[in-house]
Amino acid sequence: xxxxxxxxxxxxxxxxxxxxxxxxxxxxxxxxxxxxxxxxxxxxxxxxxxxxxxxxxxxxxxxxxxxxxxxxxxxxxxxxxxxxxxxxxxxxxxxxxxxxxxxxxxxxxxxxxx
Amino acid sequence: xxxxxxxxxxxxxxxxxxxxxxxxxxxxxxxxxxxxxxxxxxxxxxxxxxxxxxxxxxxxxxxxxxxxxxxxxxxxxxxxxxxxxxxxxxxxxxxxxxxxxxxxxxxxxxxx
Numbered sequence: 256x257x258x259x260x261x262x263x264x265x266x267x268x269x270x271x272x273x274x275x276x277x278x279x280x281x282x283x284x285x286x287x288x289x290x291x292x293x294x295x296x297x298x299x300x301x302x303x304x305x306x307x308x309x310x311x312x313x314x315x316x317x318x319x320x321x322x323x324x325x326x327x328x329x330x331x332x333x334x335x336x337x338x339x340x341x342x343x344x345x346x347x348x349x350x351x352x353x354x355x356x357x358x359x360x361x362x363x364x365x366x367x368x369x
Numbered sequence: 370x371x372x373x374x375x376x377x378x379x380x381x382x383x384x385x386x387x388x389x390x391x392x393x394x395x396x397x398x399x400x401x402x403x404x405x406x407x408x409x410x411x412x413x414x415x416x417x418x419x420x421x422x423x424x425x426x427x428x429x430x431x432x433x434x435x436x437x438x439x440x441x442x443x444x445x446x447x448x449x450x451x452x453x454x455x456x457x458x459x460x461x462x463x464x465x466x467x468x469x470x471x472x473x474x475x476x477x478x479x480x481x
Contacts, residue, residue: 259412286467295378297473298413298458305467345412351467355401355420358460358469360412 258282259361261346267367274333276364278346285351287329288358289313289321291342298345304329305351336368372396373461375472382479388446390475392459395440399461399470404433404444407456407474416457417444449479 262277280287288303290313300313302321310321318340322330329348333340343365349358374393382388390404400421405413419426419433419442426433432445446453456474 288469290471295473297375298460298471300468300470303468347412347469349467349469356462356467357403357415357418359415360405362412363410365410 259346259348259359261344261361261364263364264362265365265367267369268333268336270337270368272333272336272368274336274366274368276331276333276344276346276366278329278331278361279327280329280346280348280359281327282348282350282359283326284348284359285326286349286356286358287323288347288349289319289329289331290345290347291315292345292363293342301331301344333366336366338368340366341368342366371473372399373459373470373472375457375459375475377475378473379476379478382449382477384451384479384481385448388444388449388453388477388479390444390446390457390459390477392442392444392472393440394442394461394470396461396463396470397440398463400464401462402433402435402442403460403462403469404431405458405460406453407458413458446477449477451479451481453477454479 289301346361403418404416407413
């Protein structure tokens with residue numbers, strides 16, 4: 256089975272703190288993604304990566320950065336957390352190449368910024 | 370502008386009846402479509418998918434229908450069970466580009 260593991264399930268951080276969300280997948284997937292889920296807004300793509308050290312902005316990249324130093328690991332960084340970044344963050348991965356691939360999600364990380 | 374839309378935020382169905390969840394898309398380059406189920410405080414789990422070369426795909430109680438001319442897909446759950454109560458997301462991916470676009474979700478409540 257595909258396993259996408261997010262290291263922190265629940266975090267509470269203060270405004271202005273730097274926050275790291277870590278994600279590891281064990282299926283040798285080329286693509287990795289970070290989404291956030293907010294009520295009524297569905298899943299919105301923050302950043303994605305299709306290869307090591309490669310990254311592309313998604314729909315809502317402002318206030319976030321990412322790092323992919325190894326194929327299996329994709330980190331989301333909040334440089335200076337703000338209260339409007341309180342959300343559920345979902346990491347996901349998929350094979351690369353042509354379409355027809357399924358995207359697999361981790362359990363999610365609930366971040367509260369106070 | 371959202372390229373994948375789920376216009377019904379919620380749906381309530383009696384146990385044993387059919388649940389029909391709908392999804393519309395605007396981008397004609399989409400050629401692969403997926404449905405996910407999500408329980409509170411958990412990540413979405415993959416349910417079923419369909420390629421644009423098909424108009425129907427079945428997996429047990431779940432069937433997905435695709436109408437390309439209308440840019441519309443639907444998920445049918447028959448018979449519905451209380452354990453199906455969750456939020457359902459549809460997603461679409463363009464040909465040869467591994468990016469996934471999600472709808473805003475439909476919360477299904479199956480009443481015993």
